[in-house]
Amino acid sequence: MTNEINNNQVSEDEIDLIALAKTIWKGRKLIIITVLIFMAIGVAVALLSPKEYSSSTTMVPQLSNNSSKMGGLSSLAAMAGFNLGDLNKSSGELSPYIYPQIVQSVPFQLELMNASYTFSAVDHPVSFYEYYTQHYTPGFLASLKKYTIGLPFVILSAIKGEDQTSGKTLETNDYIYLTKEQEEVRKILANGVTLETNDKDGYVTLSVRSNEAKLSAQIAQKAQMLLQKYITTFKIEKASAQLKFIEERYADNKKEFEAAQAALADFRDKNKNVTSARARTQEERLQSDYQLAFDVYSQLAQQLEQARIQVKEDTPVFSIIKPVTVPLEDNGSGLMTLLIWTFLGGVIAIGWIFGKEFLTSIKEKWNSEEAR
Template sequence: MQEQKNITQAEDEIDLIALAKNLWEGRRTVIKTTLIFMAIGLFVAIFSEKEYTASCTMVPQSAEGGSKLGGSLGGLAAMAGINLGSSGGSDIPPTLYPKILASIPFQKELMQTPLSIEGQTEKVTFAEYYLEIKKPGLLGYIKKYTIGLPGVILKAIRGNATDARLASPEDNLLSITQDEKKLIEILSSQLSIEFNDKEGYISLSVRMPQAKAAAQMVQKTQLLLQDAITTFKIQKAKDQLAFVEERYFEKEKEAKQAQQRLAQFRDRNKNVSTATAQTEQERLMAEYNLVYGVYSELAKQLETQKIQVKEDTPVFTIIEPVSIPIEKSRPKRTMILMVWTFLGGILGAGMILGKSVLYSINAKLS
């Protein structure tokens, strides 16, 4: 067994020596391939478009475990006859925030964000910047007419014709144009959101060619996200408030009318003491008391719902506010050059080893 082990070890050493010999003999190929890829990496690093990343961090906070006011103001409210029971607003889990950002209505509104662009006297929207002002760089043109050439040809064949039925307002359905589709793709690549489940905070970030524009996009995204979450959270309480408020005004009008009828009857029958008059007065009093009782109860419920809407409104604590970045985040030229150089070396070595393997296989077959 020891002898067999020594033989196996000797064969492995021979294979390693042969491998090293093949690499040394083909060193010119490895060096050429590495230099070519290094040149490509240098080209990509130099002509890659600069990008700045702006970000913000916030913590969403909302009521938990029922009404917050139930403990602090519960006793005082009970003395006034107001019930502060919670209506139970619904929460959106932070894991669904990316779905909100990716929704078509959200992104359509985000496209209309006014941006301060260098060289422009007035602010322009995100859509105007990418459709009318921004021109693709050298790498963009190369990519478009190499990798993206099939898409360019297909677009030229199909044209820009769209089905008019898609934009029909009668259907009450969302639709997007080709330009909007392009802008959504740009937004999806530039906008990112991260949720730290352990710490409970949310980070928003946007990459753009200009620093101030990136900060403005993050700020607009933050505000739109807060509005969307707040609207969803308090929608139930607001619907209940609108319903109670409508009933309240109806009963207020009825109570005033009943009070007016009772007052007019008393004015007309000041000196009348007949049983019929007393019965009519009692009937009008009972009608007024019934309507006024409902009106009073609705007034209490109205105040309760107003408090509930305020309570259900979520609060967002901004830990790291938006700021204009002063250093570019991309491209990382040194990293790009190193990666391309490494790929060139690996490819060159792979070519030498591949030739060696093919030569061995052919030798065995012959």
């Protein structure tokens, strides 16, 4: 009995598969036409889509000895179930996890956006902002999207009469005000510049995507230099302020020391043969002023040298293990785009056939129920 049931189930499955195959075979004409249409769309998309090139660089930030020791201690503590992250933060090192926030910050992107680059469509170096506001012509797909899906927003902008001509940035101590054009260009740049951190191996990778190969390499190189500058500025901010203060005090005390030295020398020149008690007292007073000024001056000179050494020690060092190179091939693959659209056309056609078959069977059952 059990064998008969199993045989019936197998035969039913075979019937279902044969029925599915017959359904697909009946709709083969629709499938072929749909696939051909979607293949044509895929070819058009592959040809009309703008090329995208990617350039990257990999850096290893060299931390100070204290931070490295603390990092090793943190790793051992983590294995034991303890977290020494707060102690590591107190070492004064700027965590690599902050680097992506620096890259995505508005001041960083504004500086990167206003730097000059070489574009194939312009015969002289221009800034990224100037190129996208004065020289850039969007492709067919971008224009189609703007005046189809984005048409309501274009109309609203025209009705509101928003100012899109001013390119000046208003910066105060509290905020930065960007124009609409600046914000749009900044978003284009922000979408193309990314930074990833690898905590396990201790390196960071800065990547730039652009529609030109050389441009992506130029922006990547500039972003790398800016990132190093920003990190260095943040890292040595305290030491630099201390150095500036000591330099100012050193310059003032140097003048006082030289004045005390000159006063003592003048007095001795004018009173070589004088042996009065009053003259000796005056000389002792000048000698004391000179010695005090000399002691302060010497201490400040030592502190100045220590402050300079501290700035050098706090300055981070970046080892470039993968320099920026000009990409030779674009990221987009025409063959992959064609395959995706072809597969999509086949899925839609088969789905339409089965959906139509399903609706037909439901309709027949409905009519048969009504006939009863």
